[in-house]
Amino acid sequence: MTTATTTETATRAPSVGTARTRVEGVEKVTGAARYAGEIPFAGLAHGWLVLSTVARGRISALDTDAVLAMPGVLAVLDHRNAPRLNTDFPSMLGMRPDATCAVFQHDRVPHLGWPVALVVAETSEQAREAAESLVVHYEPEPHDTDFTSGRPDAYPLDGFMPAVTEKGDIDAELAASAVVVDAEYTTPEEHHNPMEPHAATAHWDDGRLEVVDSNQGATWVVGDLANLFSLDPAAVRVRSEHVGGGFGSKGVRAHQVAAVMAARELGRPVRVVMTRRQMFTLAGHRSPTVQRIRLGADADGRLRALEHRALSHTSTVYEFVEPSAGVARVMYDADAHRTENRVVRLDVPSPTFMRAPGEAPGSFALESALDELAVECGLDPVELRLRNDAVRGPVSGLPFAGRRLADCFREGARRFGWAGRDPRPGVRRDGRWLLGTGTAAASFPAGAAPSTATVTAHPDGDFTVRIAAADIGTGARTALTLVSADALGVAPERVRVRIGDSAFGPAMIAGGSMGTRSWSWAVKAAAEELRERLALGADVPAEGITVRSDTTAAIGALAAAERHSFGAQFAEVAVDVTTGEVRVRRMLGIFAAGRIVNPLTARNQLLGGMIWAISMALHEEALRDRASGGLVGADLAGYHVATHADVPRIEADWIEDPDPDDPVGIKGIGEIGIVGAVAAVANAVWHATGTRHRRLPISPDRVLAAGAPDA
Amino acid sequence: MREFDYRRATDVAGAVALLGADPDTRFLGGGTNLVDLMKTGVERPTRLVDIRELPLDRIETADDGALRIGATVTNADLAAHPEVRRRYPALAQAVLAGASGQLRNMATVGGNLLQRTRCGYFTDVTQPCNKRIPGSGCPAVEGEHRNHAVLGASDHCVAVHPSDMAVPLTAFDAVVQYETADGPGELPLAEFYLPVGDTPHRETALPPGALITGVVLPPAPVAARSRYRKVRERASYAFAIGSLAAALDVRDGVVHEARLALGAVASRPWRALAAEGVLTGAPAVPDTYAAAADAELAAARPLPHNGYKVTLMRNLVVAVLTELAEEAAR
Amino acid sequence: MASSTSSVITLHINGEKFTLPVDHRTTLLDALRERLTLTGTKKGCDQGQCGACTVLLDGRRAVACLQLAVAAEGREVTTIEGLAEGDRLHPVQQAFLELDGYQCGYCTPGQICSAIGVLREHAEGRPSAVTDDIRPEAGPPPLTAEEIRERMSGNLCRCGAYVAIVEAVTRAAADGATESEEAVA
Known part of the structure; x- marks a missing residue:
């Protein structure tokens, strides 16, 4: 068989x-695919989290006796009886874990919806009723959830990048500019809301912990759980075969930790599933932002000054910064260039990564400001961006490892029919609708992180690939099958890819648009080495031949460069200024985003990002009540995400842009679809109506408040 | 959700008897609102009386031309019914604009009338709410009230009624029929919903223990040219932020008859009688429509963040009446 | 009359009978998932706001999260597990598979059951909120992308696979029409 394999490859198309x-696919369309909360366990008990109803204070008492007497109730865990956890360790992504996951460690309540207890019962109905019946007494304290631009207690925070970058004299360059744009943009608190709620089942067996979970990285979760419970990592296993979406929200959270505690306490498997409402405080969110942008340009549009200052909030128990100003460090250079990310600590739940953290809100502000500058300069918005296309990293000074932004704009403008666009706002009409078009640029970092993989050759000529990857809907399992097949020189049907199991060794998470690239690198390395061994004519024993790879050294050897995907976004909208309704009529995104492994799933994923942009531009907004400090309407009827009727036939396509330093040529496509697209919609709303919406979402009340265009 | 007894009624008298005088018993129709409220803890019944199998699932035309709609007719069947689509198109449109296809297949006409507000403070049992706990306060007045009432509200409650269906029913003078242990009764929809006042927890004039058995739509030729327009924060599957049911009969350029009801602006569907008064006998031109809207909305008392609804409703009245008049002229 | 908080019920699911005791609080969704290991029906919000739990009740689409199991006795329940005939996928399933009408797959069973309901409702001539002329004389509207989008709007897909889902429903409708499988009323 091995001989057959090698001859087959000579002519095989990739x-x-x-x-x-x-x-x-068949498993998913027949309902056979089992997600975390669906794996049967004998003797399963159900845990239900109890969340605080005050935004700040102390727990003074919990009336657990009454609840323990209720039918089916097995245990109540709270800060008085829960085991102590270790929270002083660097998590996989280099930060301390969010203290929100370290449940029941003290009596303090840092935000409304903080987990204060877990009630465990024989059935989920019993657990729910008991949890809702648990009376918790608080000593409330005044809370502060006010997010405003003028907070004196805001401070710069580094996060994943330096908080501040600065070159040149902004004020001097602004004074010398022929055209100046100075505007403030705001984006609201937004929530991931993957369709599958966070769910985990924990089970202890002879000192070993096994967790079936819905997460974006088994390696991440297994490491954090081992640290939190001070366990030998080898004694912990985390599995997540299918994951119903994540978007940044599915790391280590209260439900897994509570399930592990309860399973140990009871000596039987315990499942904890978040309710949709609980997800709004326990699963993280995107912070609201206030962004001030100052641009100064010569009359021909060349930027002399660019300042982007962004403020976001974080909780009092965790520091997370939404780095909105980071996008300016990649997109545009200027003689004076200043960017700054600051946070303010409030009595709110901890924010976290949410699809294109930083880039999504940051590109809304920056690319809206560019559109305003184009108007002020009397320049076409595409032309303005072409004139300011950076040749080196504006802050780093490093060369770009591929920057085909201008080509994306040219191709996109051609296909969208941009040429000859009348720049005047508020002059096109179709019945009750005013029509307009808008554009914006997109970028997202292209990265890779160390991963390990194994590839096994079986005597029958088939192969098994094992890697602790997560397919959260990206199509990673299929992409890795194709990459492995090419590296092995066989048909994809001969390769079985197994993912979602920490036992397969450390691997990158599905995040940062880095998953498929990082995993493909590891899979390809192992497969190629295996193929070389087989080419030597090795006999394949019954247990197969397994080769293991580790990409740590290879990735560490990458030369410093500005590595990003780029894209050009176009949108056409219709606005009825008498009702405030805004509808996207068509959209086109053209991307230079590395080698596309699977065009079928890639197009879907890029479109998904663009649909997130429609949703962010027009619908999504979590409303925080000042008096209670909590959200109002924290459910999918109160927090609107785009549905079918909001999404027209939109298009995504790409131009050739293989990454020169990646073994497969991949850059990553998980997030760039949303970047810039929000601004493209907002800019189109301006073109339709003449009103510049600097505050998201562009909801009917805001459109109505702006009134009709001057006729 | 606390434990509860479940009974299935097979006839109307039996259903009424099963409910009895127990304040903790509820009728279960489609369950699309009640079961949700039981999950959120707003409703905590100890017994449910399932009325889905009652023989109230018919839509019939009476001898006088009235349309009698049974209480357990699903929203989907109501919207699909040929007589409704032909004679009361705004009603079919309103039902089709509500909820989703799945929910319309489950929800019943009686339940739709009795659905509770979607105010985010009402549905969150950790918050004060005068509707849930009389005297506990109304946080919406000072808090998030972008989608709250601009007409007929009080300091005690500013929530809006969520039904789309009830808006055209109000415009078309529908009458609610019910059964009690003491016999049948009926209430015009105009009197069915109580004013808010200082008793927002008292929502309808239904006597205690009553079962809605149906809704009667009297003959209304004007309704044949009617329309329902709904504005919401996304294109579908969302509650209204403002809606309008309108019917217009124009003869020789003059409004002969008009019916208007506004949705999502008050604690009940808001019949616009003042506007109808201005319209009747006036020239069928946009200025008349605007004057009619202004007459109705003069009573509006917007809160700091929902004043847009006054603009929205004025614009909707003008736009929809203009469309109906143009349609008639074709 | 003695009251009780549980009942022994018989559910008809995918052509089979299942007799089981249920707590009256148990929804059809939880009965399917927790008691009968029919986990293909998904729980996305548990309050009728996402459509992930869509099943067919007596042939019409409904959300299982707001349907009490005890109240479903006597009704025919069809779930995602009951659509394929052996290895032969239902045309709607086949179209979702081939056109990539999903990403994470969690809303998918609900989207597919909903689409089957949509095709039936349309074949019966039922109008939608975007149907221009709803008079019965006008007949069923053409099943345009706009009609499909409106009718499918009760099924949220957070991954944003809407474009491919609409393509899949469009293809299934076309296939169903040519095969005259239940599509012709």
Whole structure:
């Protein structure tokens, strides 16, 4: 068989780059695919979290006796009886874990919706009723959830990048500019809301912990759980075969930790599933932002000054910064260039990564400001961006490892029919609708992180690939199948890819648009080495031949460069200024985003990002009540995400842009779809109506408040 | 959700008897609102009486031309009914604009009338709410009230009624029929919903223990040219932020008859009688429509963050009446 | 009359009978998932706001999270597990598979059951909120993308696979029409 394999490869066309349906597709369309909360366990008990009803204070008492007497109730865990956890360790992504996951460690309440107890019962109905019946007494304290631009207690925070970058004299360059734009943009608190709620089942067996979980990285979760419970990492296993969406929200959270505690306490498997409402305080969110942008340019549009200052909030128990100003460090250079990310600590739940953290709100502000500058300069918005296309990193001074932004704009403008666009706002009408078009640029970092993988050759000529990857809907399982097949020189049907199991060794999470690239690198390395061994004519024993890879050294050897995907976004909208309704009529995104492994799933994922942009531009807004400090309408009827009727036939496509330093040529496509697209919609609303919406979402009340265009 | 007894009624008298005088018993129709409220803890019944199998699932035309709609007719069947689509198109449109296809297949006409407000403070049992706990306060007045009432509210409650269906029913003078242990009764929809005042927890004039058995739509030729327009924060599957049911009969350029009801602006569907008064006998031109809207909205008392609704409703009245008049002229 | 908080019920699901005791609080969704290991029906919000739990009740789409199990006795329940005939996928399933009408897959069973309901409702001539002329004389509207989008709007997909889902429903409708499988009323 091994001989057959090698001869077969000489003529085999590559699988990477061909459209393939998902390898788990039949399971998903027949309902056979089992997600975390669906794996049966004998003797399963159900845990239900109890969340605080005050935004700040202390727990003074919990009336647990009454609840323990209720039918089916097995245990109540709270800060008085829960085991102590270790929270002083660097998590996989280099930060301390969010203290929100370290449940029941003290009596302090730092925000409304903080987990104060877990009630465990024989059935979920019993657990729910008991949890809702648990009376918790608080000593409330005054809370502060006011997010405003003038907070004196805001401070710069580094996060994943330096808080501040600065070159040149902004004020001097602004004074010398022919055209100046100075505007403030705001974005609201937003929530991930993957369709599958966070769910975990924990089970202890002879000192070993096994957790079936819905997460974006088994390695991440297994490491944090081992640290939190001071366990030998080898004694912990985390599995997540199918994951119903994540978008940044599915790391280590209260439900897993509470389930592990309860399972140990009771000596039986315990499942904890968040309710949709609980997800709004326990699953993280995107902070609201206030962003001030000052641009100064010569009359021909060349930027002399660019200042982007962003403020976001974080909780009192965790520091997370939404780095909105980071996008300016990649997109545009100027003689004076200043960017700054600051946070203010409030009595709110901890924010976290949410699809394109920083870039999504940051590009809304920056690309809206560019549109305003184009108007002020009397320049076409595409032309303005072409004139300011950076040749080196504006802050780093490093060369770009591929920057085909201008090509994206040219191709996009051609296909969208941009040429000859009348720049005047408020002059196109279709019945009750005013029409307009808008554009914006997109970028997202292209990175890779160390991962390990194994590839096993079986005597029958088939192969098994094992890697602790997560397919949260990206199509990673299918992409890795295609990459492995090419590296092995076989048809994809011969390769079985197994993912979602920490036992497969450390691997990158599905995040930062880095998952498929990082995993493909590891998978390819192992497969190529295996193929070389087989080429030597090795006999394959019954247990197979397994090769293991680790990409730590290879990735560490990458030369410093500005590595990003780029894109050009176009949108057409219709606005009825008498009702405030805004509808997107068409959209086009053209991307230079590395090698596309599977065009079928890639197009879907890029479109998904663009649909997130429609949703962010027009619908999404979590409303925080000042008096209670909590959200109002924290459910999917109160927090609107785009549905079918909001999404027209939109298009995403790409131009050739293989990454020169990646073994497969991948850059990553998980997030760039949303970047810039929000501004493209907002800019189109301006073109339709003449009103510049600097505050998201562009909801009917705001459109109505702006009134009709001057006729 | 606390434990509860479950009974299935097979006839109307039996259903009424099963409910009895127990304040903790509820009728279960489609369950699309009640079961949700039980999950959120707003409703905590100890017994449910399932009325889905009652023989109230018919839509019939009476001898006088009135349309009698049974209480357990699903929203989907109501919207699909040929007589409704032909004679009361705004009603079919309103039902189709509500909820989702799945929910319309489950929800019943009686339940739709009795659905509770979607105010975010009402549905969150950790918050004060005068509707849930009389005297506990109304946080919406000072808090988030972008989608709250601009008409007929009080300091005690500013919530809006969520039904789309009830808006055209109000415009078309529907009458609610019910059964009690003491016999049948009926209430015009105009009197069905109580004013808010200082008793927002008292929502309808239904006697205690009553079962809604149906809704009667009297003949209304004007309704044949009617329309429902709903504005919401996304294109579908969302509650209204403002809606309008309108019917217009124009003869020789003059408004002969008009019916208007506004949705999502008050604790009940808001019949616009003042506007109808201005319209009747006036020239069918946009200025008349605007004057009619202004006459109705003069009573509006917007809160700091929902004043847009006054603009929205004025614009909707003008736009929809203009469309109806143009349609008639074709 | 003695009251009780649980009942032994018989559910008809995918052509099979299941007799089980249920707590009256148990929804059809939880009965399927927790008691009958029919986990293909998904729980996204548990309050009728996402459509992930869509099943067919007596042939019409409904959300299982707001349907009490005890009240479903006597009704025919069809779930995602009951659509394929052996290895042969239902045309709607096949179209979702081939056109990539999903990403994470969690809303998918609900989208597919909903689409089957949509095709039936449309074949019966039922109008939607975007149907221009709803008079019965006008007949069923063409099943345009706009009609499909409106009718499918009760099914949220947070991954944003809407474009492919609409393409899949469009194809299934076309296939169903040519095969005259239940699509012709």
